[in-house]
Amino acid sequence: MSTTTTNGKSDEACQSQSKETVKDAGRTASPTCLSACNSDLPDIIFTIDFAAQKHKDQRRKDPDKTPYINHPIGVANILIQEGGVEDLEVIQAAVLHDTVEDTDTTFEELEEAFGKSVTNIVREVTDNKLLSKEERKELQIKNASHKSHQAKLVKMADKIYNLRDLNRALPEGWDEKRRHEYFVWAQKVCCQIYDANEALATCLQKLFTEFFGK
Ligand SMILES: Nc1nc2c(ncn2[C@@H]2O[C@H](COP(=O)(O)OP(=O)(O)O)[C@@H](OP(=O)(O)OP(=O)(O)O)[C@H]2O)c(=O)[nH]1
Numbered sequence: 001m002s003t004t005t006t007n008g009k010s011d012e013a014c015q016s017q018s019k020e021t022v023k024d025a026g027r028t029a030s031p032t033c034l035s036a037c038n039s040d041l042p043d044i045i046f047t048i049d050f051a052a053q054k055h056k057d058q059r060r061k062d063p064d065k066t067p068y069i070n071h072p073i074g075v076a077n078i079l080i081q082e083g084g085v086e087d088l089e090v091i092q093a094a095v096l097h098d099t100v101e102d103t104d105t106t107f108e109e110l111e112e113a114f115g116k117s118v119t120n121i122v123r124e125v126t127d128n129k130l131l132s133k134e135e136r137k138e139l140q141i142k143n144a145s146h147k148s149h150q151a152k153l154v155k156m157a158d159k160i161y162n163l164r165d166l167n168r169a170l171p172e173g174w175d176e177k178r179r180h181e182y183f184v185w186a187q188k189v190c191c192q193i194y195d196a197n198e199a200l201a202t203c204l205q206k207l208f209t210e211f212f213g214k
Contacts, residue, residue, distance in 0.1 A: 040088045047092045048073065050113060054103040061171030071161060072098055078157040083200045085153055093121035094154045101126045124151035125158070137185055145192040152196035156204060159186050163207045183211050 051072050058068035076094040079085040092114055099105040100122060110119040124147050127136040147155065163186060166179050187208050194201035 040091075043088060044091060044095075047095045047114065051095045051099055054099045054105050058102065060165070061173075062165065062169045063172060064169070068098075068102075071165075072096070075154070075157045075161050078160050078200070078203075079153060082160075082203055083153065083157060083197045085197070087150065087153075089117050089121060090150050090153050092118045093125070093150065094157060096122050097125050097154055097158060101129060121148070121150045121154060124148060125154050141185070141188045141192075144189045147193065149196055152193040153200070156190065156193060156197060156200040159190050160200065160203050160207065162186070163204075163211075167207075167211070183208065 048069075052069045055068040055072070059065040060068055060071060072095045075097065076091050079091060079094055085091065096105075096110060096114070096118065100107060100110065107119055107123055110122055127140070129136075131139070144152075144155065163183065166182060170176075170179060190201075190204045190208075194204070
């Protein structure tokens with residue numbers, strides 16, 4: 001049955017237009033991305049716009065100083081394209097996951113703009129920067145298995161993105177030892193949350209097998 005979207009187009013019309021757009025863009029996108037044509041799109045764009053403004057002055061630590069916003073958008077994309085995740089709250093939380101930890105954003109601000117559910121997922125994946133780095137890393141290992149299903153999904157995609165980034169380029173000031181330590185620590189966190197999503201678990205296991213098998 002075809003339904004009408006906020007754009008006033010039927011789902012069928014919308015999907016066929018999306019397929020064209022995807023083909024025209026020359027990308028390999030999974031069919032899941034076609035659902036971006038539905039009424040979630042305004043919320044997704046609003047969320048990306050919010051995160052982009054918050055991260056506007058930040059760069060990643062790679063030698064190219066990639067804009068920081070590439071990371072949360074990439075994490076959301078991994079969830080959709082590789083994890084098959086369609087839960088809007090999870091996608092929004094992924095886009096917002098570093099706003100409180102790494103910018104002046106407050107949980108109150110998030111709650112006002114995105115509601116309690118999205119904010120609580122972000123809260124679950126936000127490290128307390130008042131603690132030492134050692135304490136934060138230890139807490140991630142200790143608490144991983146107690147997180148909600150939604151928070152585990154964001155955590156998995158976040159780690160996939162960071163591990164792939166580490167394979168691509170060493171952040172400035174890092175050496176091979178630090179990269180190795182990050183993989184060891186990330187595996188300790190991730191092995192406890194594989195149950196949340198089989199496809200994402202397979203991505204993580206592949207990353208660890210390839211890295212430690214070198
Ligand atoms: N691989 C990679 N990571 C980068 C880059 N730029 C920034 N990061 C961030 O650095 C953090 C990992 O570095 P660490 O030394 O372990 O942590 P730190 O930022 O607290 O010092 C990750 O953030 P985090 O929120 O602390 O994530 P996580 O440590 O909880 O996984 C990651 O998102 C980059 O170019 N490559």
